[in-house]
Amino acid sequence: MISIEGLSKIFHLNQKKITAVDNLNLTIQDGEIFGVIGYSGAGKSTLIRLLNRLEEPTSGKITIGEKEITTLDKNKLRMARQNIGMIFQHFNLLWSRTVSENIAFPLEIAGVPAKERVQRVNELIELVGLSGRENAYPSQLSGGQKQRVGIARALANNPKVLLCDEATSALDPETTNSILDLLVDINERLGLTIILITHEMHVIRKICNRVAVMENGKVVEQGDVLDVFLKPKQPVTKKFVEQVMENQDGDLDQLLEEYTSGELVRLHFVGETANQALISKISREFTVEVNILSGKITQTKLGAYGTLVVQIIGEKNEVNQTIQFIKEETSVEVEVLVNA
Amino acid sequence: MLKELFPNVVMKDLLVATGETFYMTLLAMVGTVIFGVLLGLLLYLTSNGSLWENKGLNIIVAAIVNIFRAIPFIILILLLIPFTTFLMGTFRGSNAALPALIIGAAPFYARLVEIGLREVDKGVIEAAQSMGAKTKTIIFKVLLPESMPALVSGATVTAIALIGSTAVAGVIGAGGLGDFAYFHGFVRRDFDVVFVCTVLIVIIVFIFQFIGDFITNKLDKR
Ligand SMILES: Nc1ncnc2c1ncn2[C@@H]1O[C@H](COP(=O)(O)OP(=O)(O)OP(=O)(O)O)[C@@H](O)[C@H]1O
Numbered sequence: 001m002i003s004i005e006g007l008s009k010i011f012h013l014n015q016k017k018i019t020a021v022d023n024l025n026l027t028i029q030d031g032e033i034f035g036v037i038g039y040s041g042a043g044k045s046t047l048i049r050l051l052n053r054l055e056e057p058t059s060g061k062i063t064i065g066e067k068e069i070t071t072l073d074k075n076k077l078r079m080a081r082q083n084i085g086m087i088f089q090h091f092n093l094l095w096s097r098t099v100s101e102n103i104a105f106p107l108e109i110a111g112v113p114a115k116e117r118v119q120r121v122n123e124l125i126e127l128v129g130l131s132g133r134e135n136a137y138p139s140q141l142s143g144g145q146k147q148r149v150g151i152a153r154a155l156a157n158n159p160k161v162l163l164c165d166e167a168t169s170a171l172d173p174e175t176t177n178s179i180l181d182l183l184v185d186i187n188e189r190l191g192l193t194i195i196l197i198t199h200e201m202h203v204i205r206k207i208c209n210r211v212a213v214m215e216n217g218k219v220v221e222q223g224d225v226l227d228v229f230l231k232p233k234q235p236v237t238k239k240f241v242e243q244v245m246e247n248q249d250g251d252l253d254q255l256l257e258e259y260t261s262g263e264l265v266r267l268h269f270v271g272e273t274a275n276q277a278l279i280s281k282i283s284r285e286f287t288v289e290v291n292i293l294s295g296k297i298t299q300t301k302l303g304a305y306g307t308l309v310v311q312i313i314g315e316k317n318e319v320n321q322t323i324q325f326i327k328e329e330t331s332v333e334v335e336v337l338v339n340a
Numbered sequence: 341m342l343k344e345l346f347p348n349v350v351m352k353d354l355l356v357a358t359g360e361t362f363y364m365t366l367l368a369m370v371g372t373v374i375f376g377v378l379l380g381l382l383l384y385l386t387s388n389g390s391l392w393e394n395k396g397l398n399i400i401v402a403a404i405v406n407i408f409r410a411i412p413f414i415i416l417i418l419l420l421i422p423f424t425t426f427l428m429g430t431f432r433g434s435n436a437a438l439p440a441l442i443i444g445a446a447p448f449y450a451r452l453v454e455i456g457l458r459e460v461d462k463g464v465i466e467a468a469q470s471m472g473a474k475t476k477t478i479i480f481k482v483l484l485p486e487s488m489p490a491l492v493s494g495a496t497v498t499a500i501a502l503i504g505s506t507a508v509a510g511v512i513g514a515g516g517l518g519d520f521a522y523f524h525g526f527v528r529r530d531f532d533v534v535f536v537c538t539v540l541i542v543i544i545v546f547i548f549q550f551i552g553d554f555i556t557n558k559l560d561k562r
């Protein structure tokens with residue numbers, strides 16, 4: 001478990017005080033993927049850098065596992081850092097070293113004998129899917145491959161915790177997805193706790209269990225990702241949720257004008273994967289026609305979530321029964337838009 | 341044919357002089373690289389926001405470097421005569437030229453080293469710190485390897501400046517091609533000797549530049 005209590009960081013910049021992290025409290029469970037989201041300048045990077053004391057806290061207490069990080073002396077801190085992996089937005093690889101040599105670097109720091117190093121490096125190259133590129137230099141790799149080296153390097157000393165600062169922000173969407181998949185894979189296989197900083201909600205959506213929203217150095221909202229998606233409370237959070245759910249109804253007014261027959265309803269899907277077969281199920285069991293007009297379903301780690309606007313055409317009675325069925329037999333919420 | 345064009349050039353003496361120029365340049369380079377890297381590291385590490393941030397020490401080292409860089413080499417030699425005599429027992433000859441050559445070139449190289457170190461990505465240093473690296477490890481496994489192309493090309497520039505300095509040192513009888521051109525050429529009005537010495541120095545400069553560029557390119561994997 002990682003616990004953060006009353007953590008603050010104040011920077012002094014030409015007489016001016018900048019409170020980057022402001023009396024922040026947070027608890028992160030072992031083995032979870034915890035997301036921290038916030039706009040630029042919210043203090044996310046400062047927070048993650050405080051966790052391994054790349055930045056010295058102004059006040060507060062950080063405990064990772066049994067270790068109270070904030071009271072460690074220089075040498076103990078170095079030892080503790082060997083068990084906290086970190087990956088970076090710009091990868092931060094040594095260009096003068098090959099892939100293998102980069103991955104070997106933390107092992108050299110930890111004093112692992114040369115023979116074991118070679119073996120461990122090979123395992124890691126396999127793990128992150130870079131076989132065949134071990135002798136390439138970073139300049140010969142794509143962004144995604146560089147981040148894989150970064151991940152392998154961060155995992156070299158079998159850390160319990162992995163800190164990721166905007167690890168996918170320099171990558172294109174497809175590469176981002178493959179890196180996120182790799183992180184989930186590592187999290188599941190190694191039982192590693194991952195703390196991930198981002199300003200992109202879809203990253204949170206895709207891999208995080210829990211999320212904290214940061215604004216002005218404070219956590220303004222936190223909880224299970226699905227809950228935060230469904231019931232965002234703070235304006236910032238709502239904005240982030242809109243990022244992934246934007247334009248979910250298409251042009252509703254236009255739909256209402258165009259589709260005048262049958263019944264227009266909006267279905268809210270929450271969490272359960274079982275609901276995904278809903279449409280085919282109702283068209284099988286009831287003599288109605290179902291047209292999907294617009295909508296967006298998004299997959300979170302804990303299931304699907306989103307809305308669909310559908311048109312249900314058929315005998316009045318059948319249509320009503322269908323809606324009754326959805327309301328009572330499933331956890332999908334129904335909102336009737338037009339009753340024609 | 342050569343004899344007719346350059347009647348006053350004695351091949352054997354010329355070879356000895358060339359050898360002395362190489363000898364002085366290479367030995368002075370060894371000292372310059374050692375002191376230059378040490379001073380450059382010190383300048384870098386004590387600077388603002390670096391690993392051994394120390395304003396006082398940084399100002400002192402910077403002042404020493406700047407003072408020695410400001411003194412023209414010919415004056416530096418003369419100033420150092422008592423020191424050289426104390427150190428070497430004489431102020432004449434190739435060995436006696438070495439202290440002045442090193443003291444003249446090391447501060448210059450130190451600045452180039454500092455510039456090279458500044459170019460090292462801060463993020464990479466931070467990554468090493470996040471892995472729990474000691475400062476020693478960061479110096480030897482991050483800073484120096486990552487700045488190596490800059491260190492080598494800086495050394496090339498310095499070595500070429502040193503070849504020039506060895507020629508200047510000729511006026512106090514340091515030996516080498518400068519000495520030869522002056523005492524055997526200019527003083528005796530044998531300008532063919534001056535000419536041949538010039539050509540040889542230019543060739544030596546080209547050789548150093550070529551080797552330096554070659555190594556720099558080989559090292560640079562960016
Ligand atoms: N070394 C520093 N010195 C002074 N101020 C700093 C320093 N580092 C960060 N800050 C300030 O602290 C605040 C938080 O910065 P931080 O980098 O943590 O934000 P962030 O949430 O990571 O933003 P981004 O999404 O742009 O990376 C900003 O106002 C920033 O200017």
Ligand SMILES: [Mg+2]
Nearest residue numbers: 044045046166
């Ligand atoms: Mg940041």
